[in-house]
Amino acid sequence: MADDWKFDVPTTGTKHLPPDARYMEALSSQGYGFEVAIADLVDNSIDAGAKDVVIHFLRDGDQLVSLLIIDDGEGMTDDGLDIAMTVGGQKHYNRQALGMFGTGLKSASLSHASAVTVVSKTKKTRPSGRRWLMERALSSFQCDIVDPHYAQTLIDRYYQCPITWQGTVIRWDGVKNFPQRGGSGQTDRYLHRTINKLGLHLGLYLHRFLAREDFNITIAVEDVSTGTEYMNFGVVPLDPFGYPVSGHPDYPRQFVADVPSVGQLGLDAHIWVPKSNLDEYRAVGSVIDRQGFYFYRHNRLVQAGGWNNFRQPEQHLSLARVAVDLPSGSEKVFRLTVKKEGVEMSPEVVSALEEAVDDQGRLFTQYLVDADTTYREARKRSGTVRKQVIPAGKGIDASVRETIEDELPILPGEDPISVRWTKLETDVFFEVDRDGRSINLNQHYRAAILGGRRGTLNDAQVVKSLMYLMLHQVFEKEYSGPREKDNLQLWQSVLVSAARAELERMTDDD
Template sequence: MAGDWKFEVPTAGTKHLPPDARYMEALSSQGYGFEVAIADLVDNSIDAGAKDVVIHFLRDGDQLVSLLVIDDGDGMTDDGLDVAMTVGGQRSYGAQALGMFGTGLKSASLSHASSVTVVSKTKRTRPAGRRWLMERAMADFQCDIVEPDYAQLLMDRYANCPIVWSGTVIRWDGVKNFPQYGGGGQTDRYLHRTINKVGFHLGLYFHRFLMRDNFNITIAVEDVATGIEYMNFGVVPLNPFAYPVSGHPDYPRPFVAELPSVGSVGFDAHVWPPKSTLDEYKAVGSVMERQGFYFYRHDRLVQAGGWNNFRQPDQHLALARISIDLPDHSQEVFRLSVKKEGVEMSPEVVAALEDAQDGDGRLFTQYLKDGETAYREARKTSGTIRKPVIAPGKGIDASVRETIEEELPLIPGEDPISVRWQTLDNGIFFDLDRENRTIQLNQYYRAAILGGRKGTLNDAPVLKSLMYLLLHQIFEKEYSGKREKDNLQLWQSVLVSAARAELERVADGE
């Protein structure tokens, strides 16, 4: 009704509505990746002034039992532990602190473990500890007080490595993605895969800290029954801007965007050299994912790649990277996710980037054109202009997909071509599902081709890569002509003979 609308909502007092205990379950279901959760704990260590942080996997024979994060920071008193273990506990953050919301320790830990124990001591206090059990936290928010003798024992276990006068130990038990059955090398494979992933993530997101002389992160694996340390290595910094020579002579170059609500925001535009094989270039996702903005908050990387609605990913911008140090008190225009792995830019920032300039009046939009030019020129130097292809998809190893995307231009807007094993007639080796963009391989021959190895989604990378290279053009045409059909029949015959030869070798025990 006209005239009745009120712009201010009238109220009649307040009512206290504390969170239901199930809030803890919601807090721990925010989709933390394993390495992202560990990075959140490292944030706390850095805020505590730690110089050394150890990520310690404990195993008992073939069974993984616990994960610990230990640091030599300032430590916490009893009262400090209570605040740290309180959901949203109110604590004062320093001007350069990495922590923000007061939820990271709890939500990151309980996303991956059924129990998190924190034991800590300062230079002037004895060790003290608290423990959250997920089932108890969900029931009534009752947090356990750790026995003082055990708190002392845990501190003594890591005395001088790395704890000297003070420090903190965070222990995860009941880790959800630890292998349930460690036999057959399953634990070793899990550790190799997971430690590589964790090391890459920490090396990338904390590279500015790791490049300092006074900060180290170590990853180690110990057998608690024998005391044998299977692995111990330092995390290497992966600077996403550490190219040996620029991919364009005019870059890197500083730009400035003027934001009405924040003021001047500076950033540096870089162009990587083409076809780099350095880990610093490849540490972030695919070609499409690693281009764009790299946001830092207090020297900690909080987003690696992406265009944040400024523009769409483009293969021709594969070499373009921009580093932005987020200004303090800019949360209204640069909103950081709780997990600290993404930034949401307001429309104000997007508009300001369109007009951003360097000191010579060069527009940021010109940088994007220069980045595309560097990519295109690198293609021309190969002497051959390759035709665009439909991208490879599921079933093909990520490293192979990445190489194909770097070597071949992609047809935009097309669903990728997947490769999967399927039950087929034994007289054929492969089939094509055009509607679902899938190359189907005959499951009957899988074991022989894998040579007894366990099958996975991305197994047989050589075979699948060759099948993609043979068949991708079939999906790129409206129909197959006589020549394509004859080639398909030829390939079927040869591959069936080769697969049957593999089966015979397996049967003969060769």
């Protein structure tokens, strides 16, 4: 039977099977996060040679209406627009291009908007445009041709800001995660939250470009009915290796791994200063997420942390970060996701890392030991030995839980303490449920704590974190003594009074 097996499958011909129009639905359902989608569009601006990119939120009073990304790149002709709006249409990228698959503009945009319009002009051509409507894309591959007069109007709107002689405008309409109702300050809260996350994401993944003097990204908000600009600020680079002083005197240090199918792979190993409060360290992600490899492709960060099956993440390696610039021709061993926010590393590379050395013959695995030791010794130098605690659980945000675990030794094998809202009598603010391992907060005062905002599982993080810090010891004892019971009653009375005062203030404001 083995002799009959063949690796070549015999065929009798070929048949052309074009994709069904529903392919567009699959293309737009790849899980693009909002910030990741915008970053993908900014990549196109960088590839077009843009010096200035503006991300423009348009609102009409309290209602968000559109989002635009404008750049002063080289622009596109009619033929260029057709290629850009064709799925997989970009066939040739230069060696340093950030684009890869020819799907980013379409999939990123239609993941978040019901319509995407692209208007562009070069120095030698008049403005022209194309539009994809998601509704039409699902039934056919018919792409709208934008009226030339409107294309000129849209270009003129951003003339000198940033477009002068050439550039591109991408317009999203029907943005899915825009607030549907703008009342009660919902739009302002959405913008504050979204723009903060967007600025951090762009600042991190494009930090090498933003560090240049000739490249800028601006985020702005404008009211189209009044022309008022509510916000206008530049995105600042967030260098994940931007520490003022190294956490270890022997680092940074470069190691080299010999990967047979690629050649020599450089590993720039860094150890952060313990307990840093810099955004470059804290704003990147959680303790678990921010350690590990930071892969760059053509100076664009494509993975921010993670060990890629080389080892498991752990608290004691939270200071370890390794910068890796992916060499050309390494696609077989480093496979990038379409969204450019992760890398799949082959077993060949994992094996090579075990043997990676620096110019003095020191193994890369010793770097991990040094990072671990730096973290542990910093804890010893603090001069205090903190008591082990029961970990925090549901209701406390993951980033807060990890900070607690970073600062306090955790009792092994203990169920975590959750913090949740529930119905209680109005004369109590909280209830300690020892058996259920839960701190219950009074639902009656939730609106006062949130200031009228909509509640979520992880809302009111400051209050919940404080309640955990105040009460975790109650769960670590078999019973409460007279002094502890008196403290609980004291906190109960003060918090009820404070919550009632907040409710009265809200009523007065109304």
